[in-house]
Amino acid sequence: xxxxxxxxxxxxxxxxxxxxxxxxxxxxxxxxxxxxxxxxxxxxxxxxxxxxxxxxxxxxxxxxxxxxxxxxxxxxxxxxxxxxxxxxxxxxxxxxxxxxxxxxxxxxxxxxxxxxxxxxxxxxxxxxxxxxxxxxxxxxxxxxxxxxxxxxxxxxxxxxxxxxxxxxxxxxxxxxxxxxxxxxxxxxxxxxxxxxxxxxxxxxxxxxxxxxxxxxxxxxxxxxxxxxxxxxxxxxxxxxxxxxxxxxxxxxxxx
Amino acid sequence: xxxxxxxxxxxxxxxxxxxxxxxxxxxxxxxxxxxxxxxxxxxxxxxxxxxxxxxxxxxxxxxxxxxxxxxxxxxxxxxxxxxxxxxxxxxxxxxxxxxxxxxxxxxxxxxxxxxxxxxxxxxxxxxxxxxxxxxxxxxxxxxxxxxxxxxxxxxxxxxxxxxxxxxxxxxxxxxxxxxxxxxxxxxxxxxxxxxxxxxxxxxxxxxxxxxxxxxxxxxxxxxxxxxxxxxxxxxxxxxxxxxxxxxxxxxxxxxxxxxxxxxxxxxxxxxxxxxxxxxxxxxxxxxxxxxxxxxxxxxxxxxxxxxxxxxxxxxxxxxxxxxxxxxxxxxxxxxxxxxxxxxxxxxxxxxxxxxxxxxxxxxxxxxxxxxxxxxxxxxxxxxxxxxxxxxxxxxxxxxxxxxxxxxxxxxxxxxxxx
Numbered sequence: 001x002x003x004x005x006x007x008x009x010x011x012x013x014x015x016x017x018x019x020x021x022x023x024x025x026x027x028x029x030x031x032x033x034x035x036x037x038x039x040x041x042x043x044x045x046x047x048x049x050x051x052x053x054x055x056x057x058x059x060x061x062x063x064x065x066x067x068x069x070x071x072x073x074x075x076x077x078x079x080x081x082x083x084x085x086x087x088x089x090x091x092x093x094x095x096x097x098x099x100x101x102x103x104x105x106x107x108x109x110x111x112x113x114x115x116x117x118x119x120x121x122x123x124x125x126x127x128x129x130x131x132x133x134x135x136x137x138x139x140x141x142x143x144x145x146x147x148x149x150x151x152x153x154x155x156x157x158x159x160x161x162x163x164x165x166x167x168x169x170x171x172x173x174x175x176x177x178x179x180x181x182x183x184x185x186x187x188x189x190x191x192x193x194x195x196x197x198x199x200x201x202x203x204x205x206x207x208x209x210x211x212x213x214x215x216x217x218x219x220x221x222x223x224x225x226x227x228x229x230x231x232x233x234x235x236x237x238x239x240x241x242x243x244x245x246x247x248x249x250x251x252x253x254x255x
Numbered sequence: 256x257x258x259x260x261x262x263x264x265x266x267x268x269x270x271x272x273x274x275x276x277x278x279x280x281x282x283x284x285x286x287x288x289x290x291x292x293x294x295x296x297x298x299x300x301x302x303x304x305x306x307x308x309x310x311x312x313x314x315x316x317x318x319x320x321x322x323x324x325x326x327x328x329x330x331x332x333x334x335x336x337x338x339x340x341x342x343x344x345x346x347x348x349x350x351x352x353x354x355x356x357x358x359x360x361x362x363x364x365x366x367x368x369x370x371x372x373x374x375x376x377x378x379x380x381x382x383x384x385x386x387x388x389x390x391x392x393x394x395x396x397x398x399x400x401x402x403x404x405x406x407x408x409x410x411x412x413x414x415x416x417x418x419x420x421x422x423x424x425x426x427x428x429x430x431x432x433x434x435x436x437x438x439x440x441x442x443x444x445x446x447x448x449x450x451x452x453x454x455x456x457x458x459x460x461x462x463x464x465x466x467x468x469x470x471x472x473x474x475x476x477x478x479x480x481x482x483x484x485x486x487x488x489x490x491x492x493x494x495x496x497x498x499x500x501x502x503x504x505x506x507x508x509x510x511x512x513x514x515x516x517x518x519x520x521x522x523x524x525x526x527x528x529x530x531x532x533x534x535x536x537x538x539x540x541x542x543x544x545x546x547x548x549x550x551x552x553x554x555x556x557x558x559x560x561x562x563x564x565x566x567x568x569x570x571x572x573x574x575x576x577x578x579x580x581x582x583x584x585x586x587x588x589x590x591x592x593x594x595x596x597x598x599x600x601x602x603x604x605x606x607x608x609x610x611x612x613x614x615x616x617x618x619x620x621x622x623x624x625x626x627x628x629x630x631x632x633x634x635x636x637x638x639x640x641x642x643x644x645x646x647x648x649x650x651x652x653x654x655x656x657x658x659x660x661x662x663x664x665x666x667x668x669x670x671x672x673x
Binding site (some may be wrong): 005049050081082084086098106108110114145165199214216218224226228245251 | 278280281282283284285287288297298299302330332334338340347370372375376378385386387390414417418429431432433435436472474477478480500501504505506507508510518543544545546550635637638640663672673
């Protein structure tokens with residue numbers, strides 16, 4: 001009796017000690033931290049550095065809402081600065097991408113590859129529901145430095161694309177074991193080449209949740225190419241369905 | 256044993272060194288991010304730029320000419336009240352050829368209209384509107400309001416031709432719904448006399464007859480949203496149109512633009528007679544983007560109202576007056592003079608060095624095989640652009656591009672944004 005109880009207690013301890021969290025739920029938790037659950041808007045300022053010097057700055061206003069059915073985010077992105085690009089718009093609904101230039105009055109459909117040309121390539125990192133497009137596997141636990149250069153004990157997740165039309169074939173993500181916050185992520189191409197490393201940092205209370213207000217992106221090929229995305233001006237927004245189509249782009253003028 | 260261990264240790268050491276280098280790079284990046292970013296200008300309602308250009312042209316006989324241009328462009332899109340917007344867009348081009356005593360100014364009022372957002376999904380606009388339809392790049396069969404819209408041609412770049420044109424006076428309404436949109440517009444006849452005064456509104460160019468258009472977009476699925484159009488001008492037959500784009504793969508967008516309806520040929524229009532029959536116009540193309548920021552577009556264009564090869568040859572062999580009358584009409588309507596054409600464009604962003612954009616364009620007349628080649632190198636700073644353009648026209652004497660007086664044209668441009 002005593003023996004069997006001891007076995008049961010040991011088994012329980014062992015189970016608790018190795019209770020691995022569900023990787024997919026963990027990934028979904030990081031999504032919920034990065035992305036507000038209701039339609040919202042925010043301002044993203046992208047600052048680009050090359051070899052330690054600031055080379056470009058742009059500001060985007062992002063209006064985003066999750067698709068009722070799939071949970072995928074659909075976004076309207078308006079360029080506020082630099083002045084050359086002010087007023088240009090991008091509509092992103094999955095891989096359906098439209099670019100609108102108020103000068104030519106033209107809404108041009110662009111491919112995901114074409115979207116990667118501009119700084120806006122990073123602009124929608126804020127509104128990606130990774131749990132929808134990737135299958136997560138828990139690889140292990142690691143002590144890593146976070147964006148504030150603090151040591152964190154983290155779960156390491158390996159994300160494999162489940163849909164063929166995603167930008168990154170594979171992602172590695174480190175998630176804070178204490179609070180499920182995303183710490184950093186590495187994004188890989190089909191070839192396995194590292195495309196970028198992202199650090200999520202400066203967590204602040206925004207729209208009721210502690211969210212990262214800065215993402216530091218380091219280019220995989222050229223580590224001296226750094227882009228810092230700063231998020232501000234969070235607010236809930238009413239975004240009617242009718243707005244999320246190319247015919248609305250010429251009319252989109254946020255207050 | 257040592258022979259086995261040495262490469263293993265070296266590999267381990269190398270891996271550790273690489274990992275440390277990556278960590279160091281990450282730390283350096285994070286330190287960089289700690290620095291305060293330069294302030295960003297707040298969003299505003301207007302845009303203004305001034306552009307100066309100096310050109311040098313060479314004709315077929317080796318002669319040359321010089322030209323200068325100073326342009327100003329102003330756009331305003333402001334909210335007058337929560338549901339009311341005012342949109343203004345104007346451009347002024349001052350040109351000199353030869354000497355600064357011989358100047359000519361042309362003002363183009365692109366937009367001047369009021370917009371009322373009657374509800375979340377309903378809007379009404381009234382005024383002069385530069386409305387544009389079509390998904391193709393080199394030739395737009397459904398862009399009916401391009402006819403007579405260009406007052407001042409500053410570049411052969413299709414983007415510039417679409418941007419720098421005057422709108423038509425119209426009343427326009429739009430209704431949106433989840434998965435679609437419908438737009439109806441009416442543009443009345445206001446004048447039948449064209450005026451070329453520097454600041455004339457030239458309503459005779461854009462509102463020379465009553466015109467109406469209905470456009471409906473319907474979403475079939477997430478990646479397929481065709482647009483259907485119905486256009487009619489007073490005295491003409493209804494014209495149908497369609498625009499469709501397809502994402503062929505992650506790097507390629509394919510498109511097709513078509514219009515069709517009973518109409519006279521361009522030759523009949525130029526000569527003043529009616530030979531109405533059903534005529535198709537078509538643009539079919541694709542844009543492919545490489546991982547090295549190079550976008551390549553290839554497009555085939557067909558104009559069922561243009562002259563066929565034999566008709567084009569006959570026109571060239573006939574009266575010069577009839578020939579140039581036809582060319583002038585085609586240019587005003589922004590049409591293709593003959594049946595078949597090819598358009599290719601390559602745009603390389605951050606070419607060789609950051610902030611340098613290289614763009615190349617080739618137009619080929621599919622009937623007389625004459626060509627127009629246009630290249631641009633543009634470097635941009637935060638508020639300033641510096642560009643060098645080169646254009647070359649090649650072909651037989653009476654061909655579409657060979658007949659143009661200038662063989663080559665060089666132009667240096669500087670644009671300052673405010």
